Structures are given as structure tokens and as C-alpha cells.
Amino acid sequence: MKELSKDSATWHDVAEDAAGQRIDNYLTRLLKGVPKSHIYRILRGGEVRVNSGRIGPQYRVRLGDRVRIPPIRVSQRVSHPATVSSAKRVAPRIVYEDEALLVLDKAAGVAVHGGSGVSLGLIEQLRHARPDARFLELVHRLDRDTSGVLLLAKKRSALTALHAQLRAGHVKKFYLALVHGVWQGPMQDIRVPLSKYVLASGERRVSVREGGLASHTRIRLRKRRGDYSLLEAELKTGRTHQIRVHLAHLGFPIAGDDKYGDFALNKQLARAGLKRMFLHACKIVVEHPQTGSSMAFEAPLPVDLERFLEHVSTVAETA
Numbered sequence: 001m002k003e004l005s006k007d008s009a010t011w012h013d014v015a016e017d018a019a020g021q022r023i024d025n026y027l028t029r030l031l032k033g034v035p036k037s038h039i040y041r042i043l044r045g046g047e048v049r050v051n052s053g054r055i056g057p058q059y060r061v062r063l064g065d066r067v068r069i070p071p072i073r074v075s076q077r078v079s080h081p082a083t084v085s086s087a088k089r090v091a092p093r094i095v096y097e098d099e100a101l102l103v104l105d106k107a108a109g110v111a112v113h114g115g116s117g118v119s120l121g122l123i124e125q126l127r128h129a130r131p132d133a134r135f136l137e138l139v140h141r142l143d144r145d146t147s148g149v150l151l152l153a154k155k156r157s158a159l160t161a162l163h164a165q166l167r168a169g170h171v172k173k174f175y176l177a178l179v180h181g182v183w184q185g186p187m188q189d190i191r192v193p194l195s196k197y198v199l200a201s202g203e204r205r206v207s208v209r210e211g212g213l214a215s216h217t218r219i220r221l222r223k224r225r226g227d228y229s230l231l232e233a234e235l236k237t238g239r240t241h242q243i244r245v246h247l248a249h250l251g252f253p254i255a256g257d258d259k260y261g262d263f264a265l266n267k268q269l270a271r272a273g274l275k276r277m278f279l280h281a282c283k284i285v286v287e288h289p290q291t292g293s294s295m296a297f298e299a300p301l302p303v304d305l306e307r308f309l310e311h312v313s314t315v316a317e318t319a
Contacts, residue, residue: 014065017135017156023048023059027069029127034072042070095149095297100158100290102126102136105299108147108276112138126152135159140166140173143241145258148175148281148299153289161289166238172285175233175243176222176301178278178309179252180265183221183229190217190246194239205259206241208249215239217246226316228255230309232282243279254279255308274308 018026027039027048046054049068050061061067096103106112106122113121120128123138130136139151139162153159165171195212197205216236223230229252233243244260247253253261255269256277266274285296301309 009068009070012067012069014061014063014067015134016063018061019063020156020160021061022057023050023055023061023067024057026061026067031069031072032131038072042072095299096295100153100155101288102152102154103284103297104150104152106142106147106150106281108145108302108304111144112141112150122150123152139163140171140238142281143279145277146175146279146281147302147305149173149284149297150281151284151286151297155289158289162286165286169236170287172283173235173238173281174283175235176278176280176282176305177231177233177243177247178255178305178312179229179231179247180227180255180262181229181252182224182227183219183231183252186221188219189236190219190250191215192246192249194242194245196240204240206239206245208245213237213239215242215246217243219247225309225312228312228316244277269308272308273304273311275304278305278308280305 012030014026018029021029024036024039024043027034027043028036031039040057042048043055043057047070048055050059050065052066052068093105093107094102095105104122111121113123123136127133127136133154135153135155137153137159139153139159142148142150151162153162162171192208192215193210193212194206194215195209197207199205214237218234218236220232220234221229222232231247231252233247235242241260244254244257248257248260253265254277255261256266256274257279258266258277261277280301281299282301283296283298285294287293288295
């Protein structure tokens with residue numbers, strides 16, 4: 001064990017790039033290796049002070065705030081080989097990077113955040129890989145089983161600007177999905193309300209429900225292959241599992257979807273080579289938070305999905 005602050009409290013001045021963060025997130029970044037449970041314990045106990053006053057976990061730090069942190073003992077081992085190797089695997093998947101943005105092509109099976117049985121998510125891995133980064137936050141999220149373009153901010157100002165674009169509907173997000181069924185028509189808008197609920201197991205789900213949140217997905221047909229259709233889905237709103245639920249509601253479940261798909265069909269698809277959900281975030285268009293220029297970031301269809309699409313095409317041609 002090593003002591004972070006020895007026998008006395010330490011004081012930290014909040015810099016510009018940290019301004020606006022919740023105090024619990026600020027402490028998590030500052031106190032690497034300290035369990036979140038301990039951070040919340042010292043917050044609830046009033047041991048953390050800001051400008052000599054007590055604050056709660058919801059408090060957002062401001063530029064120039066003086067944060068008092070009590071003596072804390074943390075484990076000397078703040079990372080392990082699995083963490084480092086996972087972080088290194090992220091590096092080749094960088095699509096774009098500058099002083100404000102980091103754009104990744106996320107692999108399927110990688111959670112963007114730790115929790116729910118995942119010790120370290122992508123964001124935690126990146127922070128371990130970049131210990132000198134003063135700020136690194138997700139701009140949006142992708143489901144664990146969804147691959148593709150993921151946008152991160154390297155400055156608080158960039159995160160704020162991009163979140164404003166998301167709220168205003170100025171960010172365009174496009175996905176590729178392979179569905180079972182013959183899609184009709186070149187384009188269709190799906191507008192049905194969605195509502196979250198929780199299973200007895202604690203797992204979250206989403207369903208179409210009157211009175212739910214307004215949700216809008218625009219679907220374009222890319223190609224048909226036998227009993228399957230490759231679709232481009234543009235998110236007009238960003239609800240949880242929106243594309244998956246919208247398509248399943250219309251009778252076109254995404255191939256390999258283990259939550260809303262055709263489970264019997266999924267078993268057949270797995271034997272044919274599809275080991276995960278065929279959903280890929282292929283493109284995102286944003287205004288650069290510093291220059292205002294429109295920028296489009298793209299990620300090609302992963303090899304496993306490309307191969308399965310070729311398999312489906314071959315089967316269709318020989319049928």
C-alpha cells in the first residue's frame with residue numbers, strides 16, 4: 001500500500017479543463033486506484049470540502065474551486081496486465097485525433113463503461129493507457145455488442161459543445177443492420193414511442209409503449225440478399241436500444257440480436273458464422289467543437305460482418 005496524502009489533507013485547485021464535472025467524477029479521475037465506494041464514503045461523511053464548505057456527490061466543481069481531500073490510502077497496484085493489454089488493443093482502432101477529439105472504431109464485445117459485470121470499460125482502459133491525459137470523456141455511447149464509430153472529448157469545452165449539438169439534433173449518426181425479412185421501399189421513417197423497463201434479473205429492456213418517449217429512426221434500404229435485407233438506420237433521436245426495438249416492432253429483427261431478435265433463428269445464424277448482433281455504427285457527422293467545420297467520421301464494416309454478408313449473398317445466389 002502507499003499513501004496518497006500521507007497524514008494530512010491535501011488541497012487541489014480546479015483547473016479549467018475540469019470545470020463542470022461532478023465532484024464524484026472529479027475525485028475518481030484525481031484519485032486513481034481508489035474504489036468508488038470509498039470516494040462516496042468520504043463524500044457522504046463530509047470529509048471532502050470545497051472552498052471550506054461541505055458538498056454532496058451532485059456538486060459540480062467550478063474553475064478556481066479549492067477541493068480538500070482527506071488522507072487516503074490506495075493500493076500501489078492501480079492497473080494490471082489485462083488492463084494494459086486491453087488498452088493497447090484500442091490504439092490501432094483510432095479513426096481521428098486532435099487536441100479536442102478522439103474518434104475510435106470500437107470493436108463488438110467491448111463495453112464503453114465498467115459496471116454490470118465488466119470491471120473495466122473502454123473509457124477506463126483509455127485513461128489507464130493515457131495517464132497524462134487531463135480530460136477524456138465519452139460524448140455518446142454504443143451498446144457492448146455494437147461495433148463502430150465512437151466519439152470522445154479531450155476537453156471539457158469540446159464535450160459541452162458536442163452535447164449541445166446532440167441536444168439540438170445536429171449530430172447525424174448512421175448504422176448498418178442486417179435484418180431477417182424482405183424490406184420494401186427505399187426509405188421509411190419509424191416513429192413509435194419507447195419506454196424502458198427492468199426485468200426481475202435487473203437487466204434493462206425497452207418496449208414500444210403509448211406514452212413513452214418520442215422516438216424517430218429513418219431507414220434506408222442498402223441491398224437485399226435472399227431472405228435478408230441490409231439497412232442503413234439514421235438516428236433522429238437517441239433512445240436506448242432504439243434501432244433494435246424499432247426494427248423488431250416492425251417484424252424485422254436484427255440478425256443475432258439476443259435481446260429483441262428471433263432466438264431460434266439466431267442459433268442457426270451462429271452455426272452459419274454470425275457470432276454477434278449485426279449492428280454497426282458506420283458513420284457520424286458533427287461540427288468540430290473548436291472550428292465549427294462539418295466533419296464526417298466513418299468505420300468500415302468489420303471483417304466478421306463482411307464475411308457473413310458474403311455468406312448470405314452466396315446462399316441467396318444458389319437458392
